[in-house]
Each structure stands twice: as C-alpha cells, then as structure tokens.
Amino acid sequence: MQRYYSVGSNMAATDETSALLRSFECEQNLLSRPDGSANVRQGDTSVLAAVYGPGEVKMSEEIIDKATLKVIFKPKIGLPGCAEKLQERLLRNTCESVVLAVLHPRSGVNIVLQVIQDSGSLLSCCINAACMALVDSAVPMKCLVSAVTCAVMEEGRIVLDPDSKQEKESSAVLTFAFDSRENNVVTCSTKGCYTPEKYQECLSACGAASRNISSFFRQAVERRMSKEL
C-alpha cells in the first residue's frame, strides 16, 4: 500500500496556480425533504446532493444481504443520456466501497445529484457532495471519501482542481477518489493520454490534496457536532 506525506506547514508558495485547490465550500442539510443533503462548491463548480434511505426498495432491485445503492445524476440542461449513466455507475461504485450496506439488508439508499454549475472538476465535486450528503443522512459508512481532479497540461505541468478552461486545454484529465482512513485509492477515472510517470505523479499530487479535503470534511463534521442536541 502506498503512503503519502502529509501537507506540510511550510507550504512552498508555488510559482503558478498549478498546485492550488480552489476555495471549497460545503453546506449540509439545506433541503427539508431528503434524509440528508449537501451542496459542495469547488470554486465555481457547484453540485447539490440528496440522500434518501435506508428505505423501501423495489422488489426487482432488492438484495437479500445488503442495501441497494442507487445513484441518480441529473444534468442541468436536457435529459440524462449515456454519459450520465456512466457517471452514475462510477459514483455508485465509489459510494458502495465506503457505505456499510450490510447493516441494512433488503433496503435501498438513493443518492440524487444535481449539477448546479459546471466549471471544471465536476466528477470530483460530485463524489465529494455525495459523501457529505451520506454523512448528513447518517447512513453508516466505513470512512469518508474525498476526490480530487487534476489535469495534465500539454507541456507536462500538472494542475490540481482545474477549471473548465484548463480542462479544455489539457491533454489528460485524471480524477482520483481516496478513502479518509488509509488514503488508498477508491476510484480512478481518466480521460486523455499520459505516461505511467505522469500517472504516478498525478496520483501522489492528488493524494496530497485529498488529505487536505479529508481534513476539511472532518472539520465540517466536528463543527456540526459541536453543539449538544
């Protein structure tokens, strides 16, 4: 298993914005109907996630020894198509690896994701929003999951948390999701061409960034629990 160094306090002010994560905002429990909801904003990218469950599930989708996880991804414009189905599958696989589905057999957990604004790094924002919504809904989880997108530019430079302009100019876009406990890779999704060396470089850069996001998630949960009920 690979281990990553933690983010040092003496952060070298990098010459470019390449190693900069955009501002990260998270608002939980903003919708009244779902059991859990979260709005995660990474820079201008914004995704709203809602979780229903554990609850009733269709007979045809029922699994006898664990909960059925269903992810619905809603694009902002038009009807969901093939690309959205792929995204849903990826998100479902990511969530399935952290949710303790065995604790709720014969039930269903629905995760609905609505794109509010897409300004790059959409997939990582979706994973982060889904994770925060799951935390808010109090569905039992093994650990949290934090995702980071990075782009490999034409000249070989790596840009963390790229915006849509940088994504367009890049030669490859890689998204990694890490668990919060061991910082192991949960999901990896890539688009474009890159060398094995660049892949490893992106992996370790994203690993470092995910530590930062994980600690933010921890902070958010601590803040929520800071007041006695």
Added chain:
Amino acid sequence: MKEVPMSTCEREFILKAIRDRKRIDGRQTYDYRRLKVSFGMERGCCIVDLGDTKVLAQVSGKIEEPKKNRPTEGSIIINLELSPMASPAFEPGRPTESGIEMNRILERNIRDSRAVDTESLCIVAGEKVWSIRADVHVLNDEGNIMDAASIAAITALSHFRRPDVSVMGEEVTVHSPEDRDPVPLSVHHMPVCVTFAFFDQGEFLLVDPNRSEERVMDGRMVVGMNMHREICTLMMSGGMLLVKEQVLRCSQIATVKVAEIIELIQRALDKDAQARQAGEKCGFAESVPTNKITTNRKEATAIDTTAAAQQASQVIQEAGPVDKPMSNMLVQAPGTVQIGEGLVNTWDVDDEDMESEEKEGREKSVTNGREAVATSKPTERKRPVKAGEGTVSHAEGSDSEEEETVMLFQGDDETKSTEEPDSTALMQPSNSDKPAKKKGKKKKAAQK
C-alpha cells in the same frame, strides 16, 4: 420509495385548524411563504425558494430548423423535471400524470400566452431559428411546486441572454460573448401562477398551500396572470364544484399576489444586473449564509506537490521494468490491432487477409484445396461459366437449397477475386477451400 402516509389525526387537526381560520405554519389565509429569487453565474440560471420549496431553472438555446408551418418562428420548450431529489414519491424516468399536468400548465402559461416573442428568434426564415429550452428542476417539494416553477421559468427566461447572430448573405455568424454582447429574449409580459387550495367542498380557501395542506385539500385552482391583470391560464383540479363568486374572488386575490411577485422578480433582476455591471462576483455562492453551523468554507489552499514528481519516479523505479508489450500483435484491419489468442475466427471472410497465415498455410492449402476440389467437382466446373452473373442470380432468388448455395458461393468468390487481384495462382484453391467444402456437405445433405 414511498412517501410516508399521513395519519388521520393529523389530517383532522389540519382541517379543524382551517375551519377555525388558522394555518398550521402560522400564516394568514392569503399569505405567501417567504419568496427568494437568486441567480447563478451563468445567464438564464435561477433558483426560487418558496418557503422550503426549492426550484432550479436553467434556460439554454440552440439553432434549429423551424417547423414547416411556422417558418419564421423560433420555438420555446419548457421541461418540468420532478427530480427524485424533491420527494421520495418522484421516480426518475417517465413523468407522472401530475408531472405532465404541471408541465402543460407551465407551457400554457408562458408559451401559449406568447409571453416570449418567438418571431424575434428567427435568424433565416425557413432555415434557422433559435430553439429556447427551459429546464425546470424541482429540488425540494414542500408544497406548491406550480407557483415556484412558474416564477423560476419566467425569471430564468428574462435573465437569459442568447448569443448575438448576424447574417451576411448566405453566411450566418454566431458571435461569442467577447465579440458582441449577448442579447436578451424579448419578454412581453411575465405571467405567474397563483395556486389556491380548497377545503370542505370549496367553502374554505387558502393561498400557497404547503405540503401538508396539499395532502388534505379537496381540490385546487391555478390562476396564471400577468401584471396587466390578464388571465393566461386557469386550471381547476380535484373533484369539487365552485360557485361563481369564489372563482371571481380568486382572480381578485391573484391580481394582488401577482403584482407583488412580479415586483420582487424585477427587483431581483435589477439587482443582479447591477452586480454584473459592477463586475462583482455573482452566483448562488454569494447568497448563502456563512455563519450557519452546517456551512463550512475553506479558502483556496496551496498543496505542496514538490515531492510528487520524485515520489512518482521512485514508484516507477521500485516497480521495475514494465513488461514489454506483447510482440505477437496482429493487425486485422487498418486502425485495429489484436493481442492475445482470442477465439478462432469462424468467419470465412477475413482468413485470407492475414498474410502470416497465408505463408504458413501455403503448402497445406494446396493439399486441402485438392481435396476440396475432389469433393466438389460440379461447382468447380460451373464456376468459370457463371462467375459473372453470380450476384445477379442471387438477388433473383432460387427455389432449391442446392442452387442457392451455389449462387452464394459464386458471388462470394467473385468479390474475393476482385479484392485480391494480385493473389498468386497457388492461392486460388485455398480461396475456394472453405466455401467449397460447405457446398459439398450441403449437397450431400440435400441428396439425402
């Protein structure tokens, strides 16, 4: 997922309260819940909060061919999405009956009342027009989706800017926002829906019912109206009868409510326009309270990635040399490549294309070919005669199975020979190898 059913005592309680002229959320009969209109970063994106009900609308435009019967008019499509996010009762996919009904009210209210000028969406008559699409997503259903959706749709349409287009002779240029300022749609008037809920067979009426009131109501009436007190839509549903006075009273109330709502929309639009002009940051992020316990914010942070490259090279070194890519790659056709064994190709067609096999099988094919010829002498004899008309006779069709196989084979053979004009004379028997064998077998079967 099913919705939690409402208990009888809760139902009775709400009804009793209404009979006592009280509402469970403390509002007066004609009060609306708090209405908030906020805009996104993009043009034509708006979120409407009506109490806890939340609706997101996004308008987009594309260039299309107009309808044949209206060559100079653009189109407006309104799509109301009852997202499963809003309520566990909403299923993804096919819209429900109530969903279709609400979508239709929205269309009638905005499109059929000609609120947005469609003729100004024409670029080249009969060839190119703008097609404007408004997607209205319901994000949280706490009652009265209809009003929130209609406010969101018309606000988003007024907020939307389409790229400017210029026509020079035959050429149509779509200008980018940097090139020329995008132009707004021409919105003639703003129709807004006001929903009334009726109880006790129309005796009691409430404005803007919330979810629990919606569940106990007998029926509802939706009045779509604009600033000029013109009714654009009027829809009554539920099995109840209303006296004439009640309908008139509703339209009177609607005029007041519509005036208030439209004023609010205008104020929101003006405020957004000012913010945009001043170059301020606009978007939903600016309207979110940051002092809540559930809200957390982290400023942009730099991540130390200096060690990443070093670590990467270390990993690569530790991993050792990567296995060489498999050398026995087969190029099946230009642009494709095969690695590994794969399955044996059972199709006759491609076998001859592979040169490697050709070389190997050259000697074998001679013997095989001879065998084949021996078993299928009749076809060999026929071939030179009928070769030219092979495909034609195939198209005509034939009666017996035997004949059909002959035709197929000949047609096949001919195409091959045209494809490989430079194949050697030695290869000829191998070409006819498989089909000939088949033919022979089939013939035997036919004879039996």
